[in-house]
Amino acid sequence: MGSILIKGGRLVDPKNNVDAVRDIYVSDGVIADIGESIEKTADRVIDAGGLVVMPGLIDLHVHFREPGFEKKETIATGSRAGAMGGFTTVCTMPNTSPVTDNAIMIEYALSPKRDAVINVLPIGAITRGQQSEELADIGQMARAGACALSEDGKSVSDPALMKNAMRYSKMFGLPIFDHCEEISLAKGSMNAGDRASILGLKGIGDDSEEIIVSRDIILAKATGCRLHICHISTEGSIEQVRNAKMHGLPVTAEATPHHFTLCDEDITDYDSNYKMNPPLRSRKNMEAVRQALKDNTIEVIATDHAPHHVDEKNCEFEKAANGIIGLETSFALSYTELVESGLISLDEMLMKMTAKPAEILGIDKGQLSVGSAADIAIADIDHVYAIDVDKMVSKAKNTPFGGREVKGKILYTVCGGEIIVDNGKLTR
Amino acid sequence: MYGRKDLLGLRDLSSDEIMTILNTAKEMKEKIDNPSLRTNDLSKSSIVTLFYENSTRTKMSFMLAGEYQGAIVKDLGVSTSSVSKGESLIDTGMTLDQMGTNIMIIRHQLTGAAHILAGNVKASVINAGDGSNEHPTQALLDLYTIMERKGGFKGLKVVILGDISHSRVARSNAFGLTKLGAQVTLAGPSTLVSSSMQSLGVKVSTDIAGAIHDADVVMGLRIQFERQRNMPFPNLREYSSLFGVNDEILKYAKKDVLVMHPGPVNRGVELSTEVIDGKHSVISIQVKNGVAVRMAILKLLSERSKREV
Numbered sequence: 018m019g020s021i022l023i024k025g026g027r028l029v030d031p032k033n034n035v036d037a038v039r040d041i042y043v044s045d046g047v048i049a050d051i052g053e054s055i056e057k058t059a060d061r062v063i064d065a066g067g068l069v070v071m072p073g074l075i076d077l078h079v080h081f082r083e084p085g086f087e088k089k090e091t092i093a094t095g096s097r098a099g100a101m102g103g104f105t106t107v108c109t110m111p112n113t114s115p116v117t118d119n120a121i122m123i124e125y126a127l128s129p130k131r132d133a134v135i136n137v138l139p140i141g142a143i144t145r146g147q148q149s150e151e152l153a154d155i156g157q158m159a160r161a162g163a164c165a166l167s168e169d170g171k172s173v174s175d176p177a178l179m180k181n182a183m184r185y186s187k188m189f190g191l192p193i194f195d196h197c198e199e200i201s202l203a204k205g206s207m208n209a210g211d212r213a214s215i216l217g218l219k220g221i222g223d224d225s226e227e228i229i230v231s232r233d234i235i236l237a238k239a240t241g242c243r244l245h246i247c248h249i250s251t252e253g254s255i256e257q258v259r260n261a262k263m264h265g266l267p268v269t270a271e272a273t274p275h276h277f278t279l280c281d282e283d284i285t286d287y288d289s290n291y292k293m294n295p296p297l298r299s300r301k302n303m304e305a306v307r308q309a310l311k312d313n314t315i316e317v318i319a320t321d322h323a324p325h326h327v328d329e330k331n332c333e334f335e336k337a338a339n340g341i342i343g344l345e346t347s348f349a350l351s352y353t354e355l356v357e358s359g360l361i362s363l364d365e366m367l368m369k370m371t372a373k374p375a376e377i378l379g380i381d382k383g384q385l386s387v388g389s390a391a392d393i394a395i396a397d398i399d400h401v402y403a404i405d406v407d408k409m410v411s412k413a414k415n416t417p418f419g420g421r422e423v424k425g426k427i428l429y430t431v432c433g434g435e436i437i438v439d440n441g442k443l444t445r
Numbered sequence: 446m447y448g449r450k451d452l453l454g455l456r457d458l459s460s461d462e463i464m465t466i467l468n469t470a471k472e473m474k475e476k477i478d479n480p481s482l483r484t485n486d487l488s489k490s491s492i493v494t495l496f497y498e499n500s501t502r503t504k505m506s507f508m509l510a511g512e513y514q515g516a517i518v519k520d521l522g523v524s525t526s527s528v529s530k531g532e533s534l535i536d537t538g539m540t541l542d543q544m545g546t547n548i549m550i551i552r553h554q555l556t557g558a559a560h561i562l563a564g565n566v567k568a569s570v571i572n573a574g575d576g577s578n579e580h581p582t583q584a585l586l587d588l589y590t591i592m593e594r595k596g597g598f599k600g601l602k603v604v605i606l607g608d609i610s611h612s613r614v615a616r617s618n619a620f621g622l623t624k625l626g627a628q629v630t631l632a633g634p635s636t637l638v639s640s641s642m643q644s645l646g647v648k649v650s651t652d653i654a655g656a657i658h659d660a661d662v663v664m665g666l667r668i669q670f671e672r673q674r675n676m677p678f679p680n681l682r683e684y685s686s687l688f689g690v691n692d693e694i695l696k697y698a699k700k701d702v703l704v705m706h707p708g709p710v711n712r713g714v715e716l717s718t719e720v721i722d723g724k725h726s727v728i729s730i731q732v733k734n735g736v737a738v739r740m741a742i743l744k745l746l747s748e749r750s751k752r753e754v
Contacts (some may be wrong), residue, residue, distance in 0.1 A: 096509075120538070206556075209641070210641055211641050211644035212644075213640050213641070214639065214641040214644050214645060215644055215645065216556070216557075216577060216578065217556045217557075217575070217576060217577050217578025217613065217616055218556050218557075218577075218578070219556075219577060220641075286557075286560065287557030287560050287561060292659075328533070330535060331535065331561075332534065332535065333534060333553070333555040333556075333557055333558045333561055334556060334557040334559065334561075335553070335555040335556055335557070335576060336555055423516070
């Protein structure tokens with residue numbers, strides 16, 4: 018592995034509280050030097066003048082579908098989509114087939130044969146087969162390298178089992194990434210409200226999410242387990258997280274770009290690219306998510322990258338699969354919607370996409386420090402363009418953001434000292 | 446003038462387009478009772494009915510409306526077709542398209558099914574009911590019946606009662622009636638009438654007698670047991686005594702009130718037998734008008750496709 022000299026970029030590193038023009042010298046996969054002007058020879062010099070140099074982005078919530086649903090995405094294709102979006106570490110949800118609920122499945126995801134180009138950290142299921150009947154092999158998965166536990170796609174329906182899972186996983190230091198949804202209250206295909214009434218679609222109320230957020234915060238208090246609320250989408254959920262944090266409970270939350278960019282009013286026909294779970298909520302809820310990103314009740318931006326095959330989306334809305342891809346649009350949407358709009362600073366945005374998720378995972382990433390792994394992303398934050406779905410490298414194309422004008426483009430992604438994206442192009 | 450390729454719902458139609466259909470239906474009605482007046486206007490058209498849900502009157506009404514105008518009418522038996530082998534709706538539609546079908550009439554249990562079919566075929570698509578969304582031809586025949594009896598819509602007070610939340614009939618009627626200037630109230634138990642229905646420009650009420658007060662039209666809807674997941678009311682006896690329409694309740698309405706129902710009726714549940722068979726009821730006239738309205742729609746859509754060729 019050769020050396021790289023990144024010259025003249027604006028370094029924005031929230032962890033180290035740096036926002037200044039600096040050079041970075043990368044050698045043997047780690048950051049070897051950071052300085053105002055580094056004069057060293059390198060195998061590769063990247064002129065970052067006018068560009069932002071930041072820690073490689075971290076996404077706590079993606080679906081790479083392997084094994085089981087390789088026609089939607091694989092670890093190879095999903096990790097490349099991540100790299101194109103500036104991500105160097107992503108956490109993959111366990112709703113594969115078979116479910117990632119044991120050590121062998123964790124090892125499978127971590128195997129070099131999966132051909133990941135960035136760090137792909139598998140999340141283990143909480144219960145065997147995500148069936149809410151018995152605990153998955155939590156300790157063995159932790160030993161094999163699981164980064165967290167989640168039942169994503171649903172909630173553990175039995176509160177006693179959930180409580181046991183939280184007490185047990187705490188022993189291994191694994192946080193729980195909590196998909197909050199009371200299924201008996203979620204029999205619909207979009208947010209309940211005026212728009213659902215106009216479109217004649219059955220609605221899902223805020224209560225389906227809030228009732229489990231409430232339950233699991235109570236259980237976090239009882240067990241002391243680290244609880245991270247996934248894809249938070251309602252004002253009521255946010256209030257509960259705010260309250261939990263005020264009381265010093267180990268609770269954090271993430272929001273997706275689609276939940277702070279779109280609301281149910283954007284659904285004008287039966288385009289299933291607007292169908293997700295949780296659904297696009299009311300404008301009031303969307304505004305609450307944005308305010309909570311600003312006041313830092315929501316500390317993490319995660320994509321919930323959910324690739325689906327065209328056949329699973331190009332069908333009746335109520336039958337269509339939930340979710341959209343997000344890795345290749347997350348940086349631009351976050352920058353455009355949150356920073357350009359004046360809601361938060363670039364430093365605050367990157368905190369939510371680098372240092373904070375690293376802290377939740379308890380890993381030594383999400384920073385540009387001498388001696389740390391050379392996971393670096395470089396962006397042109399002045400570049401204005403329309404999102405082009407055809408140019409995306411994810412296997413799936415399910416996104417409602419095609420054609421949308423955004424600002425901010427990832428030009429380089431370096432992972433472990435290897436240039437994966439070079440001037441906007443994948444190197445492998 | 447009706448220039449659209451499809452008829453998917455009343456939400457998107459203008460009042461002019463609705464009136465075009467109703468006025469065309471007027472010319473059609475006499476052809477039902479008098480076979481000598483029937484024409485072969487549609488002899489160059491092929492029509493396929495594609496019913497993913499059961500139906501008596503809608504399907505039969507469409508098939509006869511086509512045949513009274515000389516069209517080729519075929520029914521795709523969904524349960525005996527490739528659909529039962531798992532063929533997707535879009536693939537079924539494209540197959541029928543290749544066979545030269547001019548008009549497809551679809552009923553489907555999922556909202557938006559007619560829209561996705563229409564977006565993928567060259568043929569005209571008529572929505573004969575999609576999920577809990579719309580049933581435009583039922584609403585059009587209801588509108589026609591009201592127009593025939595009341596002369597117009599401006600200022601009419603129309604109350605739609607019962608299982609609103611599952612009713613595509615209520616929704617299509619709400620869209621159509623409000624566009625034509627009627628005042629619409631949707632009434633029923635709070636578990637079956639959501640307040641967010643107000644976004645359709647209608648009133649919502651749980652007080653049946655109050656809603657019926659001074660009504661020009663009372664439309665009952667069938668309790669759709671097949672769509673209920675959690676029982677929204679304790680039992681039928683309680684429902685009919687609190688939310689059903691009988692002669693006593695009907696006294697609150699205007700003297701010349703019309704009683705309507707899209708059928709099939711649960712006798713003694715949403716409407717009492719006396720009301721169903723009483724002097725205010727136009728339920729059987731609605732059935733005849735359904736054929737006239739569907740004849741009009743088929744004619745208008747086939748005229749459009751002729752212009753395209």
